[in-house]
Amino acid sequence: MKPRHCRFALFAALVTSTILPCSDVLAAPNQAIRHLQTSDWYNTGQGPKVYGLRKFPYPYQAMLALSSDADSETLRKFNLVHRFINTTEQTPLGPGLGLDYADSIFMFNGNNHKSFIDLDRVPMANELTYFRGVTAQLYAADALDHYIRCGWVDTLHTYGDFSRVDERTTVFRRSLAATAAKSLADRGDHIEVWTDHGNKSNVDNFGSYRQAGFYRYQQGEVPGSPYYHTDITIPHGIRFVWPDTSSNQFVRDSVIFPLQLADGRRVWGFWRYTNEHYTSQGAVRWNWTPYGLPEQLTEQHLRALEARHGYAVVAQHLCGTPYPGVLPKDAVAALRLLAAHHHQGKVLVARTSRLLRYNVAQKYVTYDVTHRFGTTYVHIRKISDPVFGTHQPSLDEVRGLTFYTSNPERTVIDLGDSPLPSALVQHNASDGTHPSVGIRWFPSDTADHAVSMPNVP
Ligand SMILES: [Zn+2]
Numbered sequence: 001m002k003p004r005h006c007r008f009a010l011f012a013a014l015v016t017s018t019i020l021p022c023s024d025v026l027a028a029p030n031q032a033i034r035h036l037q038t039s040d041w042y043n044t045g046q047g048p049k050v051y052g053l054r055k056f057p058y059p060y061q062a063m064l065a066l067s068s069d070a071d072s073e074t075l076r077k078f079n080l081v082h083r084f085i086n087t088t089e090q091t092p093l094g095p096g097l098g099l100d101y102a103d104s105i106f107m108f109n110g111n112n113h114k115s116f117i118d119l120d121r122v123p124m125a126n127e128l129t130y131f132r133g134v135t136a137q138l139y140a141a142d143a144l145d146h147y148i149r150c151g152w153v154d155t156l157h158t159y160g161d162f163s164r165v166d167e168r169t170t171v172f173r174r175s176l177a178a179t180a181a182k183s184l185a186d187r188g189d190h191i192e193v194w195t196d197h198g199n200k201s202n203v204d205n206f207g208s209y210r211q212a213g214f215y216r217y218q219q220g221e222v223p224g225s226p227y228y229h230t231d232i233t234i235p236h237g238i239r240f241v242w243p244d245t246s247s248n249q250f251v252r253d254s255v256i257f258p259l260q261l262a263d264g265r266r267v268w269g270f271w272r273y274t275n276e277h278y279t280s281q282g283a284v285r286w287n288w289t290p291y292g293l294p295e296q297l298t299e300q301h302l303r304a305l306e307a308r309h310g311y312a313v314v315a316q317h318l319c320g321t322p323y324p325g326v327l328p329k330d331a332v333a334a335l336r337l338l339a340a341h342h343h344q345g346k347v348l349v350a351r352t353s354r355l356l357r358y359n360v361a362q363k364y365v366t367y368d369v370t371h372r373f374g375t376t377y378v379h380i381r382k383i384s385d386p387v388f389g390t391h392q393p394s395l396d397e398v399r400g401l402t403f404y405t406s407n408p409e410r411t412v413i414d415l416g417d418s419p420l421p422s423a424l425v426q427h428n429a430s431d432g433t434h435p436s437v438g439i440r441w442f443p444s445d446t447a448d449h450a451v452s453m454p455n456v457p
Contacts, residue, residue: 022054047376048407050369051434055362057400057441058428060348061306062251064338065355067242067272068196068316069288070104070157072117073128074457075143075325077104077319079450082152084327085335088446092325093332097339098446102351103153103318104195105144107180108134108160110171119324122457127161132452134160134171136179140456148189150449154353155193156238158205159229164199170201170227177220177229181236190237193353195272196244203227207243207269209262218244221261234265239388240356241267246274246284251310252300256359258387266387270356272315278310288315290323290331297334302341311359313352348400354442358400360385361393365401378403378437379414392416395424395439402428402438411437 056063066085066456080092087096089334107130115124125133132139147153159180162172163357184191196205204227206220219227241259250273259269276295277285287295296314305312319326327335341347364384370377380398384390398415405411408427413420420439428436 006180006185008259015214025084029164034287046371046430047374047404048411050376050378050411051404053362053365053405054402054404054433054436054438055309056348057402057438058426058431059345061346062308062310062312063348063355063358064302064305064312064314065352066101066316066318067100067155067195067313067352068101068103068318069320069341070106070128071161071197071317071320072115073106073125073319074118075128075140075452076118077457078128078147079316079327079452083448083450085150086446087448089448090285093327094336096446097335098444099339099342099349100151100351100354100442100444102151102155103347104155104157104193104352105130105147105153106157106160106197107183108162108172108176109139110134110160110162110164110201112164116322117457118322120457123207123257126457128456129160130183134176136183140453143451143453145187145189146450147453148184148191149445151351151445152449154191155195156191157195158197158202160204161198162202162204164201167200170203172202172204172227174226174229174232175249176192177232181232185236192237192239193242193356194233194238194240195242204229205244205263206230206233207241207259207267208245210260215244221263221265223263228263230261230263230267230368234267237281239268240270240353242272242313243269243356245271246286247271248275248277249273249419250296250312250314251305251308253308254359254363255311255313256356256363268356268360268387270313270359272313274315289317289320290327290425291321292316293327293331293334297338299337300364302338302347306341306346311355313355348441350442357397361397361401365393365398367403374410376405376411377414378405378406378411379417381416395420396442399439400441402426402436404434404436406434408435408437413437413439 083091085101088098109127109129130141202219203219205218208215209218219225221230242390255271257269275284340351366382367380383393424440426438426440
């Protein structure tokens with residue numbers, strides 16, 4: 001041991017003498033005659049040391065998205081749920097939670113179940129959709145456009161609700177995909193997330209066809225099929241797909257995985273937590289309705305998420321039941337528990353599209369570090385996205401990226417070689433590991449964006 005210690009001491013002495021450059025002596029002559037202390041290392045010489053990426057934006061330990069499917073949704077239920085989760089106003093469910101939560105929508109309604117989906121016997125025919133039935137006539141398009149733009153909607157729950165009583169039949173056809181994609185594009189609506197829906201009548205589902213067996217009903221990705229549409233849908237902008245797969249794993253290091261479709265196209269798949277238990281026969285016991293929220297959002301799950309610095313995408317159908325109050329009391333309590341973890345700076349609750357984009361950036365960002373006159377520069381060069389290709393990121397793609405540094409005040413984050421506007425930069429005290437500097441997360445939006453439409457219940 002002894003020789004090692006000696007060598008280390010010698011090495012430290014060499015570093016001390018070489019690392020104190022002339023420029024620093026000139027810039028701060030008084031420092032040259034002081035004894036160097038550890039803190040001085042952080043403020044002289046080559047500039048602060050960058051220790052790498054912090055997994056999540058400071059001060060958060062983890063990230064979670066609520067991913068809710070549009071089944072049985074009405075405008076009344078949609079507005080009630082979003083006022084409660086997104087705003088901070090008084091609502092029928094109590095004071096709003098102020099969380100970033102975005103919903104999914106259907107474009108068409110081909111569901112022929114004779115059920116009621118809301119108070120006053122609202123029939124399935126009035127389910128909240130963009131178009132009326134399977135026609136090109138607009139239904140709730142104006143409201144849904146507005147919600148896409150304001151951020152209360154970020155997911156397509158497939159092109160529509162095509163669930164039939166007889167699941168050997170379907171009313172989906174490729175031309176509906178073309179109509180939907182064109183209408184969204186014409187109105188400037190951009191949606192990146194797709195979640196599969198429903199029974200085997202929903203032949204526009206895709207993502208799992210290549211798993212064969214049960215999943216052969218997923219014709220959306222099969223060239224030559226009358227239901228093929230991923231040649232329209234992927235170029236149109238869908239980047240992330242939940243391919244109708246269950247999971248009882250609440251915490252994941254990463255929720256994204258590359259998915260190759262039957263037509264050769266590539267897209268990101270992502271995991272959602274859908275169940276805690278299985279029946280004795282091994283069948284999934286889905287807990288993705290409001291009645292399951294107390295099993296999903298437990299103190300134990302949230303603590304595990306924080307301790308393991310993980311991601312969670314929690315599958316739900318927040319408007320999926322005919323329960324008049326929409327969310328039962330213990331579902332409200334579970335959401336309040338989640339909000340407490342968020343507002344205490346532990347779990348960053350983010351809309352699904354933001355969580356997924358962040359997951360890509362956090363995993364695949366490439367940066368380098370340079371030093372100049374005592375300042376350190378972190379240059380974010382590219383996102384080496386293995387699915388959609390290496391590219392220079394936009395600002396929104398790198399929001400939240402946070403770098404550990406010995407001195408945030410003298411660490412500059414550049415997008416390429418251009419510094420970010422200072423308003424977008426956040427300096428953070430040590431979290432017990434190191435101080436850090438980060439690109440600010442999206443500003444919180446707790447405004448009430450709810451709108452109503454005549455003849456849309
Ligand atoms: Zn669904």
